[in-house]
Amino acid sequence: DADVTQTPRNRITKTGKRIMLECSQTKGHDRMYWYRQDPGLGLRLIYYSFDVKDINKGEISDGYSVSRQAQAKFSLSLESAIPNQTALYFCATSSGDTQYFGPGTRLTVL
Amino acid sequence: QKEVEQNSGPLSVPEGAIASLNCTYSDRGSQSFFWYRQYSGKSPELIMFIYSNGDKEDGRFTAQLNKASQYVSLLIRDSQPSDSATYLCAVNTHSSASKIIFGSGTRLSIRP
Numbered sequence: 596d597a598d599v600t601q602t603p604r605n606r607i608t609k610t611g612k613r614i615m616l617e618c619s620q621t622k623g624h625d626r627m628y629w630y631r632q633d634p635g636l637g638l639r640l641i642y643y644s645f646d647v648k649d650i651n652k653g654e655i656s657d658g659y660s661v662s663r664q665a666q667a668k669f670s671l672s673l674e675s676a677i678p679n680q681t682a683l684y685f686c687a688t689s690s691g692d693t694q695y696f697g698p699g700t701r702l703t704v705l
Numbered sequence: 706q707k708e709v710e711q712n713s714g715p716l717s718v719p720e721g722a723i724a725s726l727n728c729t730y731s732d733r734g735s736q737s738f739f740w741y742r743q744y745s746g747k748s749p750e751l752i753m754f755i756y757s758n759g760d761k762e763d764g765r766f767t768a769q770l771n772k773a774s775q776y777v778s779l780l781i782r783d784s785q786p787s788d789s790a791t792y793l794c795a796v797n798t799h800s801s802a803s804k805i806i807f808g809s810g811t812r813l814s815i816r817p
Contacts, residue, residue, distance in 0.1 A: 692737045694805060
């Protein structure tokens, strides 16, 4: 089984809908991250969490929220999706500097 | 100025040659430097990390770090078609050791 899993892997939704992307990990890491990737812009950090009670905004947190339900679970929500949130979303975990990525969720907002 | 800059490419290199990928960063306090490889449609995977000035070799890969020039590079010797991918440079931030800033990546193409 994969160490970092993301669900769903693909999602198409409409403007204004609420969407939740889920991430689970079996690596036992305390630190979890959500990134989005757009062509030509690389990976940009949305939110990160160093433990269950710790949530921090990244460089592009507007329009997103997160929940750290447990050490192993970190979910990302789009309360009211808009087309410019169409992107590839990655969850990652780390115990130090090295980050381990999930397979990604391709989200399309129409 | 972006915190981590890379040439987007594409960089085209003949099979068997050396591919040289470059990255500059703006935070002088950065301590950790990483190279990730990302195949199209896949997630990034770590291939090298370096903490000290100089060279670090791992198989066909060599990472080079020059903190004075704020420059990190990745050399790939004996390039293979399977090396064709986007290479992401990543640097930790001085303010938070576990917060990593990624460059936008360099697309490498190895031509047979």
